[in-house]
Amino acid sequence: MIIDLHNHTTRCNHAVGSLDEYVVKAIASNINVFGFSDHAPMRFDEAYRMRFDEMEAYERDVLHVKEKYADSISILLAYEVDYLDGYIDENVMKREVDYWIGSVHYLGNWGFDNPEFIGEYQNRDIDEIWQHYFDAIKAVADSSLFDIVGHIDLMKLFKYLPKKDVRLIAKEAIKAIKKADMVIEINAAGLRKPVSEQYPSHLLMELIAEHDIPITFGSDAHAPEHIGYAQEQMHAFAKSFGYKKCATFQNRARSLVTF
Ligand SMILES: [Zn+2]
Ligand SMILES: [Zn+2]
Numbered sequence: 001m002i003i004d005l006h007n008h009t010t011r012c013n014h015a016v017g018s019l020d021e022y023v024v025k026a027i028a029s030n031i032n033v034f035g036f037s038d039h040a041p042m043r044f045d046e047a048y049r050m051r052f053d054e055m056e057a058y059e060r061d062v063l064h065v066k067e068k069y070a071d072s073i074s075i076l077l078a079y080e081v082d083y084l085d086g087y088i089d090e091n092v093m094k095r096e097v098d099y100w101i102g103s104v105h106y107l108g109n110w111g112f113d114n115p116e117f118i119g120e121y122q123n124r125d126i127d128e129i130w131q132h133y134f135d136a137i138k139a140v141a142d143s144s145l146f147d148i149v150g151h152i153d154l155m156k157l158f159k160y161l162p163k164k165d166v167r168l169i170a171k172e173a174i175k176a177i178k179k180a181d182m183v184i185e186i187n188a189a190g191l192r193k194p195v196s197e198q199y200p201s202h203l204l205m206e207l208i209a210e211h212d213i214p215i216t217f218g219s220d221a222h223a224p225e226h227i228g229y230a231q232e233q234m235h236a237f238a239k240s241f242g243y244k245k246c247a248t249f250q251n252r253a254r255s256l257v258t259f
Contacts, residue, residue, distance in 0.1 A: 001257040003248050005035035006218025011050035011058050012039040015222035019065045027072050029228025033248050035076035036062045037101050040092045083140045099249035102140040103150030107132050121160045130162040134173040141176035151187040151199040159195045167207045178211045183247040188230045189220035209241040216247040
């Protein structure tokens with residue numbers, strides 16, 4: 001089975017293409033289970049996400065294509081939620097979804113994955129930045145709110161890499177993810193960024209496999225052509241660490257399927 005659980009829509013204001021175009025591309029990419037997980041609304045950096053009053057229409061749109069293409073593909077409904085202290089909103093978290101992706105895109109009010117604010121990397125100690133990032137990932141796990149950790153080492157996207165071994169920096173976060181029984185996605189979007197590799201890195205994946213943490217796959221598509229990109233490479237990457245199964249969800253119940 002080919003699973004792809006991380007994909008956006010134009011409602012986040014930084015993606016292109018209709019839902020139909022995404023689904024048609026997913027079917028053409030032989031994907032069996034395709035999840036829409038658009039950026040959930042939040043009262044912070046509101047330009048990069050849907051509005052609160054769009055959630056119902058977003059869900060209706062996804063359920064519409066779910067029915068329309070039911071003979072060809074399983075469509076799932078989800079959100080990618082920003083983990084930012086004080087901004088988790090119960091109006092979001094009470095929605096009925098197949099799964100939740102918890103992601104860190106901000107350290108304090110610094111949107112570190114936004115090229116506009118790239119200068120901030122020069123102002124801080126790189127190992128401290130990375131430690132703060134993985135402390136935030138640990139908080140995602142400790143919150144027990146989410147099913148999947150989004151792009152676990154997003155901090156590397158502009159290639160500001162830690163001097164210290166990332167396995168030491170991420171150790172407590174990985175332990176917390178194991179304890180919370182969460183899934184980690186292998187996300188191909190990093191291949192489109194300056195760092196030019198999937199999330200997680202090879203080194204981090206060693207630590208994840210050692211802890212026997214379940215994985216899944218995500219294109220993190222912001223355009224139809226992103227869907228299925230490097231799919232075989234991502235599967236081969238996971239298999240090289242001994243993985244044969246990946247996770248999928250329905251109404252927040254997880255199952256593991258062979259990929
Ligand atoms: Zn996005
Ligand atoms: Zn994200």
